[in-house]
Amino acid sequence: MQPRDLSSHTAYRAGRGIEEVARELGLDPANLVKLSSNENPHGPSPKAAAAVEAAAPTIHTYPKTSAADLTDALATKWSVTGEQIWLANGGDGALDYLCRAMLEPGDEVLVTKPGFAYYAMSARYHHGEVNEYPLQKADDFAQTAAGVLDHYDGERIIFLTSPHNPTGSVMALDEVVTVADETAEETLVVVDEAYGEFAEMDSAISLLSDRDDIAVLRTFSKAYGIAGLRLGYAVVPEVWADAYARVNTPFAASELACRAGLAALSDDEHVEKSVATAAWAREYISENLEAKTWESAGNFVLADVGDGSAVTKAAQREGIIVRDCSSFGLPESIRITCGTEETTKRAVSVLNEVLTS
Numbered sequence: 001m002q003p004r005d006l007s008s009h010t011a012y013r014a015g016r017g018i019e020e021v022a023r024e025l026g027l028d029p030a031n032l033v034k035l036s037s038n039e040n041p042h043g044p045s046p047k048a049a050a051a052v053e054a055a056a057p058t059i060h061t062y063p064k065t066s067a068a069d070l071t072d073a074l075a076t077k078w079s080v081t082g083e084q085i086w087l088a089n090g091g092d093g094a095l096d097y098l099c100r101a102m103l104e105p106g107d108e109v110l111v112t113k114p115g116f117a118y119y120a121m122s123a124r125y126h127h128g129e130v131n132e133y134p135l136q137k138a139d140d141f142a143q144t145a146a147g148v149l150d151h152y153d154g155e156r157i158i159f160l161t162s163p164h165n166p167t168g169s170v171m172a173l174d175e176v177v178t179v180a181d182e183t184a185e186e187t188l189v190v191v192d193e194a195y196g197e198f199a200e201m202d203s204a205i206s207l208l209s210d211r212d213d214i215a216v217l218r219t220f221s222k223a224y225g226i227a228g229l230r231l232g233y234a235v236v237p238e239v240w241a242d243a244y245a246r247v248n249t250p251f252a253a254s255e256l257a258c259r260a261g262l263a264a265l266s267d268d269e270h271v272e273k274s275v276a277t278a279a280w281a282r283e284y285i286s287e288n289l290e291a292k293t294w295e296s297a298g299n300f301v302l303a304d305v306g307d308g309s310a311v312t313k314a315a316q317r318e319g320i321i322v323r324d325c326s327s328f329g330l331p332e333s334i335r336i337t338c339g340t341e342e343t344t345k346r347a348v349s350v351l352n353e354v355l356t357s
């Protein structure tokens, strides 16, 4: 037998890992620096790590109380009701729930090109069709309502990413509002703020108090540093928030994820350090890398290096793993995750050697 026709589906291509590269090139993993997946260079919040250890003896139970406590904490943080917080297995899981709640077979979604691959993947899993709106390199990947609306054709969901992966550009909240205002009542605008903590702008969650057509995605994978636990959430409008009960996979976030998430939420120091390091690294990379870079509001910088694949491979041989952006449709570019001061400086120095050799 065969699965259903998956020919329009594409596999997710994650940034390359240290072990994988070390084995392939016969290098010592200890000498490799991974700046290819926008992970937190400071590791997890120490409070989250301690919470995982403390919770270890109770992982035989389903995560009921911990999920309720985390939901309450997030609801308080964002001044929404608990029902509006849709916990999930990473931001990716929250995208699945939004697609599940919204899409009928054959419904269309509108996604950015270049952009984060999982919007289209999730839509297709849920029997949706995918259309694209471009972000133009010639406009420095500027995100405007007009740029989206020009390509809008009644889609059920529009995915906006702010800050945008892999370019780092943001969409101002008034542009988000224009997109929501100018589209059909039954079009949901999803604002993906996976990198929201790193940007100096308000969250689109503030828009939810007086509208029912915007949902916002957030994650614990980046600024909170617990990507390995897979914890994210959507914040949705109150009027249809109860749909979660009908679409979520039971116990959508694990016991360890919920406990760690709660602890990480209370660790302002770790988030502030992570955000400050990213801000420093963005500036360092853009000032010192001998390549064109784009202003970024995330914890990464996009750079034009001519041949992204060749530069990525050459840097890898020197122990620096960055992201070749060919899979984003930007073969001339690499994306460099902001590291610590030490690893960022090493990455820039290696990349400059590669670029000038």
Ligand code: PMP
Residues within 6 Å of the ligand: 038, 089, 090, 091, 092, 093, 116, 161, 164, 165, 192, 194, 218, 219, 220, 221, 227, 230, 231, 232
């Ligand atoms: N949105 C964007 C734009 C991302 O880059 C990512 C992670 N790479 C996610 C969502 C999902 O992150 P996670 O599932 O780890 O929460």
